[in-house]
Amino acid sequence: MAFNRPIMDSLLSVLQNIPRFYNLQNFPKDPEMQSTLEKLRQKVLNIFARIVTLKESSTEFMTPDYHGSLIYDKFLITIPTLIDLAQLYGRENERIVSQIVKRAFKSQGLYNEDLKMTVECTCQLLSSLEEKLFDQPLLTARDVICISEVNDEKLTSEEVEDMIVYLTDVASNIAVFLNVYPDAVDFYASDYFIMKLVGVYENIFPAIYRKLSEFSEVDLEIDEIQLKHYLHIARTEFITVFHNIIFNNIRLMLENPILLEENTAKERADEFLNYLTSVISDRHFIMDYNELFPIQDDLEMLHQLTSDIDEAKENFIKRSISEVILKTQPARVKKNSVVSQDATPGPSNYEPAPSVSDNGSVPNLRKCIRDVKDVMCDLGDGFIQKCLAHYNYNTAAVINAIFEDNLPNELKELDRKLPFIPPDPAEASAAVDKAVGFERLNVFDGDEFDVMTQDKIDTSRVYRGKKKDKYKNLNEMLNDKSFKKDIANIYSKYGVIEDEYDDEYDDTYESHDVGLRGADDFIELGSKPFTTPRVLRVNEKREESEEESEEEEPPPSSSNGRCNFVQDPSVLREKREMANRTRVFKRGGKVGGTGDVVGRPKGQGNDKEVLVNRDKKNTNKSSRANHNRRSGAEWKRRQGMVPS
Secondary structure, three states: OOOOOOHHHHHHHHHOOOOOHHHHHHHOOHHHHHHHHHHHHHHHHHHHHHOOOOEEOOOOOOOOHHHHHHHHHHHOOHHHHHHHHHHOOOOOHHHHHHHHHEEEEEEOOHHHHHHHHHHHHHHHHHHHHHHHHHHHOOOOOOOOOOHHHHHOOOOHHHHHHHHHHHHHHHHHHHHHHHHHHHHHHHHOHHHHHHHHHHHHHHHHHHHHHHHHHHHHHHHOOOOOHHHHHHHHHHHHHHHHHHHHHHHHHHHHHHHHHHHOOOOHHHHHHHHHHHHHHHOOOOOOHHHHOOOOOOOHHHHHHHHHOOOOOOOHHHHHHHHHHHHHHHOOOOOOOOOOOOOOOOOOOOOOOOOOOOOOOOOOOOHHHHHHHHHHHHHHHHHHHHHHHHHHHHHOOOOHHHHHHHHOOOOOOOHHHOOOOOOOOOOOHHHHHHHHHHHHHHOOOOOOOOOOOOOOOOOOOOOOOOOOOOOOOOOOOOOHHOOOOOOOHHHHHHHHOOOOOOOOOOOOOOOOOOOOOOOOOOOOHHHHOOOOOOOHHHHHHHHHHHHHHHHHHHHHHOOOOOOOOOOOOOOHHHHHHHHHHHHHHHHHHHHOOOOOOOOOOOOOOOOOOOHHHHHHHHHHHHHHOOOHHHHHHHHHHHHHOOOOOOOO
């Protein structure tokens, strides 16, 4: 292999292209292909195990120096190769991979320098990733990026996917490599790498989550669930790397008590506290770290190592963690979270609670107890009331604390079937008596107007002097009409009715009898119309003329039967119009067709009907030629005025 480079290139290609653990589910489910992949992985591992073996038998072996120079100079084993081996086999074959890595570092000391350069190269790659994501270079390792000021319009969805896969690969590589080769922790335990790791977690991950959500709304081909799964793996591996770096020395000293010395233990403890203090301001990182590796457990193990611990740093870390938990209000309770004197045991996601007065009374206490019992009906009302009082009457916090079994000791010792005993109203008064040093005896002690036990009093219900009645007697009450104002307001709301219908009256069928008593059309009665016999036509005309003469007879005058020398012209016009309407009606014409166009005298105004009739007359005056001159001439001839 040292002199046949294509074989080595094939092995490296296999290491680079074999699916990792986080995308193994994308490999085809064909049993034959999976069996072939497993055989290939096994053979590649055996080959690299053989490469780092310098002694085959008592007659076939190499010296350590020659073997180390051979695998290093011929690039048979490199740091990227060891990291890929740890990534592919370090989880299920940890012992074999650990032996391969240790033999390689033992055979050639130059691998230590290469590993140091690898750490620096990793930091540079993470910096370039930040620069590409935020489109601006970073000045220092702890620069904070404002997400709102990021100019990431040039990024595409493919580039974001590549960043996610790259971060997942880098994080998992470092985590598993530190697991199979713990001595590498010394190379990664540099301040620059730790600050770069925390900076990536605090700045890059939120920006990538935001960009992923934006692209998923536009591009439906993006597998948002899988990419978020990759991000979750990367975050977990970054936190694991940080924990392995800062806690490695303490774990080694606890596993080997022989190495335990007081001065060394104190130095390791101070180093661990300094690491935590340096990242305590990174809110997202410290919250996730405390959830995955509870800091309280680490501090307890630190006390097992040495009793000489800086209490100021320890209390500062506890208090800072508690404040971060309370400010962020996580979606669920962090189990085994840090508890300090200033922190409240149990859930940290406190919400605004009901207002509690000094005497401990809560207006909706019954409602809070009922809300908790809806979820946990086996608990007593008294036990729930005690828990509510401890958690500031926050029902969600109480339910979470009971589910997580994270109640304080004083609540755990109580009987869970404890009934609720209503508070005695005299307890507040007794407490006041004890405070002032003498007993107050008053029939009004403890009532709603007692200023000694009540913080707020409804002054609108307090009257000075004799209360005046509203009415002196019955008459004054009956004469009081003030209620009309309220009624007027009600009527004003519902009494306004506007008729928006403002159309001209349609009198087309007014002259026709179209009701139930109207005569049927002769067409409906038969095809032959009814005709009056000729013998009866004369009598009919005679009767018609008699009827007209009777109608034209003037009514008797009311002035003692005296005949007026000159009759009133308006009366004559009215009689003439009435006779005309009767004649038109008998002929089957339209009554009142002409309409009143004269109207009232000038200056008195006219009705709308008169105006409409005038408009109709003016509009239809050209319907007959010469403006009725022919009909007027014929009428004059019939009267003998014009010779024919």
